[in-house]
Amino acid sequence: MSLKHAVLAALLEGEASGYELSKLFDVALANFWAATPQQLYRELERLAQDGLVQARVVQQERRPNKRMFTLTETGREELRAFAVEPVRRPAAMRDELLIKIQALDESDPAATRALVEERMSWAQGKLARYERVRDRLLAGRTEEEYLRETDRVGPYLTLQAGLAYEREILRWCERVRTVVEQRAPLG
Numbered sequence: 001m002s003l004k005h006a007v008l009a010a011l012l013e014g015e016a017s018g019y020e021l022s023k024l025f026d027v028a029l030a031n032f033w034a035a036t037p038q039q040l041y042r043e044l045e046r047l048a049q050d051g052l053v054q055a056r057v058v059q060q061e062r063r064p065n066k067r068m069f070t071l072t073e074t075g076r077e078e079l080r081a082f083a084v085e086p087v088r089r090p091a092a093m094r095d096e097l098l099i100k101i102q103a104l105d106e107s108d109p110a111a112t113r114a115l116v117e118e119r120m121s122w123a124q125g126k127l128a129r130y131e132r133v134r135d136r137l138l139a140g141r142t143e144e145e146y147l148r149e150t151d152r153v154g155p156y157l158t159l160q161a162g163l164a165y166e167r168e169i170l171r172w173c174e175r176v177r178t179v180v181e182q183r184a185p186l187g
Contacts, residue, residue, distance in 0.1 A: 003033075003035055003039060003040075003043045004043060004046070004047065004052075004078075005078075005079065005082045006025075006029060006033045006035065007021065007035075007040065007043050007044065007047060007053075008047070008052060008053075008071060008075050008078060008079045008082075009079060009154075010024050010025065010028075010029060011053060011069060011070065011071045011075070012071065012079070012152065012154075013028075013155070014070075015068050015069065015070045016068065016069060017058075017066045017067060017068050017069070018037065018040055018041045018044055018066075018067065018069070019037075019066070021040050021044070021069070022035075022037040022040055025040065027129065027133055028133060028155060028158075028159070029158075032158060032161065032162065044067075044069055047069075047075065048069070051072055051074050051075075052071070052072060052074055052075035052078055053069045053070060053071055053072060053075050054069070054070055054072050055067045055068065055069050056068050056070075097115060097116075097119055100112070100115060101176060104180070109180050109181075109183070112176075112180050113177060113180055113181070116173050116176050116177050116180070117177075119169065119173055120169075120170060120173045120174075120177075123166045123169040123170050123173065124166075124170065126162070126166050127163065127166040127167065127170070130159060130162050130163050130166065131163070133159055134156075134159055134163065137150075137155070137156055137159070
């Protein structure tokens, strides 16, 4: 998958500037796709050149003008075609902490505990952000009401994957911490 399709999918939420897309990636897509603002701006330029998005300039007082991007019909067709293609292969996990845990027997248990605590802190922070996004989407409704009433369920379902992932990371970190604490006296 390319950044192209992630940007096109993000623009399903409506017109957005590059800055707004960057914030959307930080909040709504960070659980499954990361991109720097520079990558997003370059991709928006390519998408505009390819006719998949169109840009309009918004004049601003006391600020530089900004460009607002929307999907074109060609962009929607591209996204529809992408959405039905088979997944080429499942995502591969690349996580530096897992390599460090793999080498756990060669390391200092206190350092390992510190690394796990740091990961837990990150996961708790992401989980809290995702829960705020979920609460904003639900806006006081039950999940069943939201799913029945909303026009788009994709953002909610991907958010659920992010919540589940961070919860599982926390459970795994707890397990690692317990094992490290139990083994520390043996070393």
